Amino acid sequence: MTETLTTAAAAGAVDATKIYGEGDSEVRALDGVTVSFEASRFTAIMGPSGSGKSTLMHCLAGLDSLTQGAVYIGDTQLATLNDKELTILRRTAVGFIFQAYNLVPTLNAYENITLPLLLGGAAGDQEWIDKVIDTVGLRDRLKHRPSELSGGQQQRVAVARALASKPTIIFADEPTGNLDSHAGAEILAFMRRAVTDLGQTIVMVTHDPNAASYADRVIFLADGKVVDEMVAPTADLVLDRMKRFGD
């Protein structure tokens, strides 16, 4: 254990550096980021375009690898895993909510929710799955294909899927980016309940101050570095902080 990670951390990065390109065209997407995400907390990552927030999330989730430094999910340092082990880690310990294309069109809602479990061949915790389905209010839509669901409903299925395997941590990448404000608020409310009521850990990348206000803590990134953080954010406070990036 590295001292910068508290015992309650679900995931974290130590001196995470990601460099794209070489020489003159070198881009430091992440420049020595050290951060830790506590369990059962809802953390938002914010920053202007190109600040490295998506890259940080991809590296934390094992979708991309660092040039330097280390990332952890629980106690596992991701760099030590091969592709198959990483895949299984994503299946069992990580949940994902993307902005769009979250669902497999050939599978119905229930199959999509249990997809990580199906892939692992595990039955999963049925009681937990029922609880998740009821939390997101999809009980009467389980047999529907994604094409038969509204955008908001599809995103709720995505949230349910992220929760289904009781992962160590859930990463959400602009989960409300494609939704109208009402459906967006609904999704954020579900995510909030998943943390408060179900004890899950969520890290969300967003550029929407209103979305960030649902989080317990906001981390601000700029030019690949952590520049600030805010506990118990409100939309106005976040907006003010964001405005200062322009200066």
Added chain:
Amino acid sequence: MFKLALKGILARKGRLLLTSLAVILGTSFLAGTYIFSDTLTKSFNDLFADVFEDTDAYVRSSVVIDGDFGSEERQRIPDSLSAEVAEVPGVRTADPSVFGFARVVGKDGKPVGSDGNGPPTFGSSISPDEAFWTIDDGRLPSGSAEVALDAAVADDAGYEIGDTVKVVAQGGSREFTLVGIAMYGDVSSPGGATFALFDLPTAQSFVGRPGFIDAVVVTGDGSLSDDELADRIQAALPADSQTETLTGAEITKENQSSIEEGLSFFTIFLTAFSFIAMGVACFVIYNVFSITAAQRQRENALLRAVGAHRGQITRAMLLESVVVGVIGSLLGLIAGVGVSIALKSFLGVIGIDFPSTSLQLLPRTVVLTVVLGTVVTVLSAVLPALRTGRVSPLAAMRESAVEHVGSSRKRILSGLIFGAVGVVAIIAALAGPSFVLLGVGVLLVWVGVLILGPVLALVAAKVIGTPVARAFKVTGRMAQGNAARNPKRTSRAAAPVLIGVALVTAVALLAATLKAQVREIFSEQFVGDYVVKTNDFTGFGGLSPDLADQLNEIPEVESAAGIGVKLAEVDGRGATVTLVDPVTVGEVFDLHLTGGSYADLSNESMMVSDKKSSDDDLNIGDVLTVNLTGLGELPLTIVGTYSSDELAGGYVVNRGLYADTSGSYFDFSVFINTASGVSASQAQAAMEPLVEQYGSGELQSRSEYIDDQAASINTLLALIYGLLALSIIIAAVGIVITLLLSVYERRREIALLRAVGMTRGQVRSTVRWESVITSMLGAVLGVVLGLFSGYLLVLSLRDEGVTVFSVPVLSTIVILAVAFFVGVIAAVIPARRATKVDIIEAIATT
């Protein structure tokens, strides 16, 4: 717009190549067939031009008997004619020439070369002038104990000068000393035929008839033109000599065109299969264009939104198809050169040596391949191009490539209508047999099935996909879903498999039926115990009639019946007659006599089948004029009739007719009944030495013989399977292309699955099972259609004497298994591509 389209094409070279692949495969075999047959024709033309270069005139009998299937047999002429020809002013040399059947026996005691359908085996005289043959090593044979061999057969059998060589011919089986190795023009053996060469008297007594020759080969002294020389020779010969004199040019041309005719069957056969391959490729091309049109929907919609009109979008796609067609055909042409070389070396492996000539790529081949390839490609692209022109500018907003299945009720209805009309046509065709109507009917049913394809694809995804989904859980379930999500695409990818499998199945069914039929016929009509068999049913070669006589003399044999076949003219019409020994034939064959007895068969009489008897209104006591080579026209009285004509054919005559005549006669097989109380091993031990002495036959027991006869269909079958495999390969490539495009289209989805924990193995499994479902859809429908079509084919052959029906169970299982593995193998590359999808690029950066 034109520039834009070209830019678009060039920007996607990978896809261009992928689309061209189907065109390349479709055209390469066609081009290869043409290059190969042109090369072959050219090389034989050169060969005969070379061989007959010094021949100015050619004298032979004008009496020729044309049998069935364009075969002919020419009478021999007295050898005294050559002296008369030599006397004609203007003639420098007049070489008597003899040729006929002879087979060289190898050092292992087995005859060299194949009998039956392979290249012929000849015995011939070799002229001291070396007119056709030139001695390459050693010297000319002289006297009754010397032989020269063509370089190919000597090399094949490993004979060297000084060796003792056994040769089998009409005169029996004899041993000679090899004194020379000869070349025919510049080749070791023309067309793979084998030659044993003797001096004239030996050739006459051993392969021909003493006192007779086949032709006189004349060279002039240069004082006359070839035409004048030929005219003068013909005028000098007695009017009743029944001869004709050809010029050197005429005999060259005749040999060239007869080879060309012989090759034309082969060429037509190959061409037919290359057109089938082309048709299959059509489906693949059509599918590829349909998919790419769907995938480019957004791009095209954007063009529409910024002001391109429909025609421009459609024309851009057609332009692309022209480029693909031309590039694909040109590459196909290049591949065709490879195909022709492969064909040539394949024939080389089975022992057919061709004169060496550079490959003939005629302008006709280039034009035909490129035009046909391009036209087919453009036609296949017309529908997708029109459809893509109809894309609405708003479609740019939509996200994925969706192909809409046209109103499936309309589809089901039109599919059923086609099918129903087809069935009606078939029933009508079977009621009053009409092959054309039957063909149209079968075609309509096939079209109906292809129209119903997308609907059937959904059903198949359910039926075939369910066990897959059960066995492979989530990956199987998703493969099932993927196969069903674009039923049009799936059915179009399966269609080539369907066509290939249906053809293979129909052929397999026909073969199984014919085999069963052959078995039944032989089991019923052949009642003997053993057979010495050859596969020579042309009457040109076979077993010396002495073998049957000698077999009859050993005590273990009750009776041995030599049976021969000959070309003949019966009442002026070409026919095949069967020659039997009236004393023994009844012991081994049951032809189900319906009138007379074998004993009545003398040198003045014959028997006819019941079918002939009723067709031509022939009765016992009627006289037919039968013209057999070497015998001339004979009036033969009908003394008997028989009902089983499958083996004996329409006419049966006494084989004793040939004793002491100038005509050649061979038994194609000797059928044997062993004496009672003699064990199989005793009988075999007694007969083997005799059979071996004669060299060219093979001793088989009754059951071996019947198995062997049934298996003879396998050779043809293997050839047809080999050619149809080409269609299956194209079908597999079609699945590969379809899956590659689907994988490309679904990369976001694959990325999502990878992100949420699908392993690479699971990704591969999903693609693999989708591929298997697709190929099995084609295979199952193909088997059903193939059995159906094959059954109809058998039904329509009822009048030709096919009375049984046999379903090829094993073949069908093998075909389905092959289709399964085609699915698995076709998925390899697309599956690998699917695992290489970059997760972040495909999904996370939206």
